[in-house]
Amino acid sequence: MLLIKDALVAGAGDRAPFFGWVRIEGERIAALGEGAAPGAPGAARVLDARDRILIPGFVNTHAHSHSSLTRGTAEGMALEAWIAAIIREQSRLTPEQARVAALATYAEALLSGTTSIVDMCLFPEEAFDAAREIGIRAVIVPYVADTMAFAPTLERTEALLRRGNDDGRVRAWVGLHDLETCSDGQIRAGAELARAHGVGVHLHCSESRTSTQKTVTRTGHTPVAHLEALGVFEAPTHLAHCVWVDEGDRRRLAGRGASVAHCPHANLKVASGIAPTAAMRAAGVRIGLGTDGAKANNRLDMFDVMKFASLLAKGATLDPAALPARDVLGMATREGALAMAIDAGEIAPGRLADLTLIAADRFHLQPALPQTVVTNLVHAARGSDVETVIVGGRVVVEGGSVATVDQGALFARYRDAGRELLRAAA
Numbered sequence: 001m002l003l004i005k006d007a008l009v010a011g012a013g014d015r016a017p018f019f020g021w022v023r024i025e026g027e028r029i030a031a032l033g034e035g036a037a038p039g040a041p042g043a044a045r046v047l048d049a050r051d052r053i054l055i056p057g058f059v060n061t062h063a064h065s066h067s068s069l070t071r072g073t074a075e076g077m078a079l080e081a082w083i084a085a086i087i088r089e090q091s092r093l094t095p096e097q098a099r100v101a102a103l104a105t106y107a108e109a110l111l112s113g114t115t116s117i118v119d120m121c122l123f124p125e126e127a128f129d130a131a132r133e134i135g136i137r138a139v140i141v142p143y144v145a146d147t148m149a150f151a152p153t154l155e156r157t158e159a160l161l162r163r164g165n166d167d168g169r170v171r172a173w174v175g176l177h178d179l180e181t182c183s184d185g186q187i188r189a190g191a192e193l194a195r196a197h198g199v200g201v202h203l204h205c206s207e208s209r210t211s212t213q214k215t216v217t218r219t220g221h222t223p224v225a226h227l228e229a230l231g232v233f234e235a236p237t238h239l240a241h242c243v244w245v246d247e248g249d250r251r252r253l254a255g256r257g258a259s260v261a262h263c264p265h266a267n268l269k270v271a272s273g274i275a276p277t278a279a280m281r282a283a284g285v286r287i288g289l290g291t292d293g294a295k296a297n298n299r300l301d302m303f304d305v306m307k308f309a310s311l312l313a314k315g316a317t318l319d320p321a322a323l324p325a326r327d328v329l330g331m332a333t334r335e336g337a338l339a340m341a342i343d344a345g346e347i348a349p350g351r352l353a354d355l356t357l358i359a360a361d362r363f364h365l366q367p368a369l370p371q372t373v374v375t376n377l378v379h380a381a382r383g384s385d386v387e388t389v390i391v392g393g394r395v396v397v398e399g400g401s402v403a404t405v406d407q408g409a410l411f412a413r414y415r416d417a418g419r420e421l422l423r424a425a426a
Helices: 063-071 080-090 094-112 124-134 154-163 184-197 209-219 223-229 247-258 263-269 277-284 302-317 325-339 373-379 407-425
Strands: 002-009 020-024 028-034 045-048 052-056 057-063 115-121 137-142 170-172 172-177 201-205 238-243 259-262 286-289 354-360 387-390 394-398
Touching: 002 354, 020 052, 020 094, 045 238, 052 325, 057 238, 057 259, 057 286, 057 325, 063 080, 063 094, 063 115, 063 407, 080 209, 094 115, 094 124, 094 387, 094 394, 094 407, 115 124, 115 387, 124 137, 124 154, 124 170, 124 209, 137 154, 137 184, 154 170, 154 172, 154 184, 172 184, 184 201, 209 223, 223 238, 223 247, 238 394, 247 277, 259 325, 263 302, 277 302, 286 302, 302 325, 302 373, 325 373
Parallel strands: 002 045, 002 052, 057 115, 115 137, 137 170, 137 172, 172 201, 201 238, 238 259, 259 286
Antiparallel strands: 002 020, 020 028, 052 354, 354 387, 387 394
């Protein structure tokens, strides 16, 4: 049993933030309450969270672990040129480099408060093993595209789906890169595979004006409408980006129950545009937040994503009330968990104990009070403020360090692997 006491608790369902306690038994939250914590049995571990903020762990709904190895290259390019540049690197990636990249990506995510990650990756088997080793909750999505010879296949995806995981913490979904790098036949086959195994489908959609127009010219449909025509929405569907979706697309996404990963940094960096998040939410579309890969973002800090998402929506709509902080925190936690069918994302009895403790004894987080904490988390907090991270009741980050692997040794392997890959791709 684990008891967290004297915390400022935010993200407890519909409850306003409060000073109180949370008790964890096994992998789930057993109870919580305001004020002083009840007495704990002698065998219980007690975390004193005075001057600490307790929130649900973040759910990063779109990332690419392999891109962490080459962060900082292929700068100043629009999406289509950027993809062409990174293919040269991706085609030279080795399984061992991919495993190190996955471990490093997950370590970076955990250290900044992310407890669950959706990883669309080139070596899904290595990523699956890395997630199991380090203790993060993960949905592994193979980066399938039949126009890329080095990409994983649907056959490898099916083998991964059959593999399973004893505790359910690491799962696989069907991944398809997008409508212009996958054939229509491959898209249909991927959707059928997802339905056969009762899992979801994840792919990029309507990311840039150029890619969107290519699909319209080729098919006569918008990308969202073409995905519907190919039967993709018959399985749970999670789409990355959706920058160029019109009113009809938004209605279709909401009606089909599809979810969207909003990745504001990546969309801005490659000049794809600004996703209409406020309009999508108004139409009833579920939206989670994602960092995208480190190459398209340069960091995997979900606090940074929350701030960008909030401010972009206000600037794009000229409405200072657009995407209020409480909604943005919900997108980063509860909405992401719902999109990925993870029984977490809020602090409530029975939910998985995926939690993050943030040090509030920092100038930029004061005053840390129930009426200020949510907006300060969204607009002032940083991943470096994270102190403790719990996944399924297990402490995986403690004192600002990963507790499940040798962090120093991993960093050295990661640094060397990135340099090796860049030399090979030069």
